[in-house]
Amino acid sequence: MTDAIVFTRGVPPTEAFPTRQLAECFTAVLEGDTAVVLQYGQQQGYLPLRQELAKEYRVSEAEVLVGNGSLHLQDLLSAHLIRPGSVVFTEQPSYDRAITTFRRRGARVVGIPLESDGISVQHLEAALKRDVPAFLYLVPDFQNPAGATLSREKRQRVVELANQYGFWVLEDIPYRKLRYQGQEHPLLREFDASRIITLSSFSKLLSPGLRVGFMLAPADLIKAVTKLEEDTVLSPVLPSQAAVAEYIRRGWLQPNIDQLKALYRPRWEAMANAVRSHLPGAQAFIPDGGFFVSVILPEAARTENLMGRAKDHGLILTPGAPFFADPHDGKAVPSNRFLRLPFCAVTPAQIEEGVRRLASLL
Amino acid sequence: MTDAIVFTRGVPPTEAFPTRQLAECFTAVLEGDTAVVLQYGQQQGYLPLRQELAKEYRVSEAEVLVGNGSLHLQDLLSAHLIRPGSVVFTEQPSYDRAITTFRRRGARVVGIPLESDGISVQHLEAALKRDVPAFLYLVPDFQNPAGATLSREKRQRVVELANQYGFWVLEDIPYRKLRYQGQEHPLLREFDASRIITLSSFSKLLSPGLRVGFMLAPADLIKAVTKLEEDTVLSPVLPSQAAVAEYIRRGWLQPNIDQLKALYRPRWEAMANAVRSHLPGAQAFIPDGGFFVSVILPEAARTENLMGRAKDHGLILTPGAPFFADPHDGKAVPSNRFLRLPFCAVTPAQIEEGVRRLASLL
Numbered sequence: 167m168t169d170a171i172v173f174t175r176g177v178p179p180t181e182a183f184p185t186r187q188l189a190e191c192f193t194a195v196l197e198g199d200t201a202v203v204l205q206y207g208q209q210q211g212y213l214p215l216r217q218e219l220a221k222e223y224r225v226s227e228a229e230v231l232v233g234n235g236s237l238h239l240q241d242l243l244s245a246h247l248i249r250p251g252s253v254v255f256t257e258q259p260s261y262d263r264a265i266t267t268f269r270r271r272g273a274r275v276v277g278i279p280l281e282s283d284g285i286s287v288q289h290l291e292a293a294l295k296r297d298v299p300a301f302l303y304l305v306p307d308f309q310n311p312a313g314a315t316l317s318r319e320k321r322q323r324v325v326e327l328a329n330q331y332g333f334w335v336l337e338d339i340p341y342r343k344l345r346y347q348g349q350e351h352p353l354l355r356e357f358d359a360s361r362i363i364t365l366s367s368f369s370k371l372l373s374p375g376l377r378v379g380f381m382l383a384p385a386d387l388i389k390a391v392t393k394l395e396e397d398t399v400l401s402p403v404l405p406s407q408a409a410v411a412e413y414i415r416r417g418w419l420q421p422n423i424d425q426l427k428a429l430y431r432p433r434w435e436a437m438a439n440a441v442r443s444h445l446p447g448a449q450a451f452i453p454d455g456g457f458f459v460s461v462i463l464p465e466a467a468r469t470e471n472l473m474g475r476a477k478d479h480g481l482i483l484t485p486g487a488p489f490f491a492d493p494h495d496g497k498a499v500p501s502n503r504f505l506r507l508p509f510c511a512v513t514p515a516q517i518e519e520g521v522r523r524l525a526s527l528l
Numbered sequence: 529m530t531d532a533i534v535f536t537r538g539v540p541p542t543e544a545f546p547t548r549q550l551a552e553c554f555t556a557v558l559e560g561d562t563a564v565v566l567q568y569g570q571q572q573g574y575l576p577l578r579q580e581l582a583k584e585y586r587v588s589e590a591e592v593l594v595g596n597g598s599l600h601l602q603d604l605l606s607a608h609l610i611r612p613g614s615v616v617f618t619e620q621p622s623y624d625r626a627i628t629t630f631r632r633r634g635a636r637v638v639g640i641p642l643e644s645d646g647i648s649v650q651h652l653e654a655a656l657k658r659d660v661p662a663f664l665y666l667v668p669d670f671q672n673p674a675g676a677t678l679s680r681e682k683r684q685r686v687v688e689l690a691n692q693y694g695f696w697v698l699e700d701i702p703y704r705k706l707r708y709q710g711q712e713h714p715l716l717r718e719f720d721a722s723r724i725i726t727l728s729s730f731s732k733l734l735s736p737g738l739r740v741g742f743m744l745a746p747a748d749l750i751k752a753v754t755k756l757e758e759d760t761v762l763s764p765v766l767p768s769q770a771a772v773a774e775y776i777r778r779g780w781l782q783p784n785i786d787q788l789k790a791l792y793r794p795r796w797e798a799m800a801n802a803v804r805s806h807l808p809g810a811q812a813f814i815p816d817g818g819f820f821v822s823v824i825l826p827e828a829a830r831t832e833n834l835m836g837r838a839k840d841h842g843l844i845l846t847p848g849a850p851f852f853a854d855p856h857d858g859k860a861v862p863s864n865r866f867l868r869l870p871f872c873a874v875t876p877a878q879i880e881e882g883v884r885r886l887a888s889l890l
Contacts, residue, residue, distance in 0.1 A: 175568075177567065177568055178567075180562060180563040180566075180567070183562055183566040183567075185558055185559060185562045185566065186559070188558055188566070189554065189555040189558045189559055192551065192554040192555065192558065192767070193551040193554065193555060196547055196550055196551040196554065197547055197548070197551055200542055200545055200547045201542040202737075203737050204542075204545040204547065204550070204735035204736070204737040204738065205539060205540075205542070205545075205735070205736055205737050206537075206539055206731075206736040206737065207737075234596050234739075234761055234765055235761055235762055235763070235765075237760070237761060237762045238760060238761045238762075241759075241760050241761075263759075263762070266759065267759070270759060369568075373566035373567070374566070374567055374568040374763065375564075375565050375566040375567050375568065375569075375763070375765070375766040375767060376566070376765065376766075376767065377596075377761065377762075377763065377764070377765040377766075397603075397625075397628065397629070397632060398599070398600060398603050399596055399597055399599060399600045399603075399739065400597055400599045400600075400625070400739075401597070401736065401737070401739065402739070403596055403597075403737070403738065403739040403765040403768055404737040404738075404739075405554070405737060405738065405767065405768055406765055406767055406768065409767075
């Protein structure tokens with residue numbers, strides 16, 4: 167039996183973690199700011215980290231909330247914005263845990279088809295004529311799960327629609343800084359921030375175990391979500407937030423991102439090449455960055471029991487359906503033909519072999 | 529203007545934090561267990577810490593959940609146990625944030641009068657004839673806010689009632705190990721654990737900023753709360769949990785507790801003496817441990833606008849009412865005559881002076 171090749175979750179590999187540097191930062195902040203880091207408080211997040219983020223994103227400190235991972239902030243934001251009868255729009259496919267979070271907080275989730283340059287604005291406009299959502303959830307850069315990036319033109323249009331119809335747009339950008347080619351587009355908030363909530367984290371840039379995520383939004387929204395956070399966890403976990411602030415202060419973040427790109431770029435190329443050469447009949451999203459290539463398998467592909475057959479051949483795949491708010495929507499890609507292929511935690515050789523195995527099963 | 533003396537929150541003073549030792553533990557676990565500590569996962573909490581706790585409390589690992597502070601676990605437990613129409617019983621007075629959490633999750637909270645040896649069993653039995661609660665919340669050792677400790681006899685009786693009527697008892701024991709005199713009583717779970725959920729944390733024994741709290745309960749309840757936790761925060765913050773595990777593994781926890789007692793004992797004595805000598809007409813709860821002395825001021829005391837008048841005299845107090853689920857219940861202490869007096873973060877000299885100022889205002 168060959169070793170299993172795992173194309174499932176979007177997790178960084180252990181060799182991506184700047185362990186020694188993080189240890190130094192933890193020591194520095196524990197000893198240098200003991201009275202704050204080891205105490206209750208800083209409900210809106212560790213102040214020096216909020217200051218670093220405010221500077222980077224050109225917002226005020228009152229517009230920054232740092233919490234125990236971005237999923238927690240997303241959950242609290244959902245608790246604040248979702249009311250009985252609320253609708254939330256997502257791309258279709260979208261991040262499965264986001265869909266779950268919105269539903270658990272009581273929303274009806276409507277999936278808007280995703281195209282190679284991001285959400286279908288045509289379908290979005292049609293959906294807005296039926297329902298105005300509490301918010302639209304987007305992963306505009308190197309989307310999870312598909313890898314697509316929202317074009318500049320569509321970004322501008324989405325912001326216009328948000329202002330016109332009066333709904334929030336939640337732009338979730340954890341992968342944005344991991345770009346392997348091409349120029350980045352402006353953030354949605356750079357067109358007009360009044361209806362935009364930006365969510366991101368250091369999970370992909372430093373370490374997921376630290377659980378340091380942040381939200382940028384108008385000050386009154388930040389205040390309301392901070393209150394919910396305080397009522398839920400009292401204070402955030404401060405040593406890890408302070409270690410991240412120290413890491414940034416020392417100027418180590420950009421060099422670390424450069425190292426991550428050097429580690430991930432060959433894997434990204436290997437996945438792009440393998441998909442192109444072994445899955446010629448599939449429609450592939452090859453992103454300009456991030457963690458995920460995705461494919462829509464040919465109509466004739468043998469997708470029945472694909473997960474199980476792949477496992478028997480030493481290939482672990484994630485089913486497509488959980489990424490679809492409405493897997494049975496006729497306009498959408500059939501979810502059983504959609505595959506997310508994360509490449510960051512697997513070597514080029516594993517990628518080549520894994521896609522070869524996949525092709526042999528179709 | 530003299531410096532203000534602060535008798536408000538139950539926070540440890542900065543000098544109580546074993547900073548250097550914690551920094552060593554962070555470094556050790558980041559470097560020694562990188563692939564786990566810096567990664568997603570360990571939804572039920574960092575395994576070596578769960579193993580330490582399982583050993584100490586003589587339960588299985590499946591009966592231990594470690595989360596981002598005990599308040600978060602309490603909130604998730606509430607989400608799991610509270611249903612529309614649920615009633616929760618607390619001591620009256622009780623921990624204000626607990627009352628808030630239970631209400632926010634939809635419970636009607638009923639306060640059962642607290643006596644000097646813990647909750648009034650007579651009133652509890654009377655209340656059970658009207659409602660069976662989803663759970664009864666107790667702080668059995670050195671209660672927050674009153675300082676009272678539940679007697680051995682009452683512990684046994686509460687466990688019997690829980691089994692007889694079929695309700696959970698949540699025993700919250702963050703102060704238990706900070707005993708300055710006398711023998712400890714068994715935990716409620718030591719009589720019969722089948723209806724008992726034990727909640728505690730390292731906030732008072734190591735540092736609140738770490739946010740490491742834990743829950744002990746039957747495995748199926750732990751499993752349900754873990755699922756809610758995963759859906760909310762994905763993974764817990766792992767470096768701080770791992771640092772605590774390492775701290776325990778090195779045998780440093782008990783010596784640290786001994787040092788804390790040496791730091792707090794003179795403050796506890798000072799508070800007890802000051803209350804006895806300066807507030808002779810007040811009914812005082814002098815605990816055998818923990819963070820709080822409390823007093824019920826004499827009926828004739830001038831309690832109107834006491835917080836404001838105290839502030840004008842350089843004394844910061846916490847109002848009593850938020851500790852009372854039902855401040856207008858005729859059976860209970862009038863909440864405007866109840867004062868919680870935390871002594872751990874103030875020096876004996878400040879305590880003496882603060883209580884003297886308080887007495888002068890009555």
